[in-house]
Amino acid sequence: MAAKLQQLQAKACQATQFVAKHGNVYYKQLLEQNKQYIKDPPTVETCNELAKQLFYTRLASIPGRTESFWKELDYVKNMWKHRHELKVEDAGIAALFGLECFAWFCAGEIVGRGFTFTGYYP
Numbered sequence: 001m002a003a004k005l006q007q008l009q010a011k012a013c014q015a016t017q018f019v020a021k022h023g024n025v026y027y028k029q030l031l032e033q034n035k036q037y038i039k040d041p042p043t044v045e046t047c048n049e050l051a052k053q054l055f056y057t058r059l060a061s062i063p064g065r066t067e068s069f070w071k072e073l074d075y076v077k078n079m080w081k082h083r084h085e086l087k088v089e090d091a092g093i094a095a096l097f098g099l100e101c102f103a104w105f106c107a108g109e110i111v112g113r114g115f116t117f118t119g120y121y122p
Contacts, residue, residue: 031038039046079086110117 039050079090113119
């Protein structure tokens with residue numbers, strides 16, 4: 001166990017040295033590649049303004065999203081009314097979508113329990 005701990009410590013030390021040596025270059029390269037996304041001047045006030053713009057832009061998009069939702073719901077209702085005309089491909093796609101929703105639900109439950117499969121920790 002002590003040997004594994006020393007090995008892990010050595011690898012952590014190597015990683016720290018690598019980041020200390022190459023981290024600044026990577027940081028500058030990343031900023032240079034994405035300079036079109038940087039708002040000048042990069043201050044706290046600018047960040048707060050951008051956060052408010054994002055929030056209110058998302059808020060303004062809600063009516064369009066609800067309209068799309070109701071259109072899709074009407075489409076599903078129409079398909080249900082005419083289900084005798086439903087093709088096997090459409091039913092398969094619907095079944096896969098339902099399966100995917102259930103899988104995401106299960107994954108969320110596992111994450112919510114702290115990545116345990118059997119239950120919650122006390």
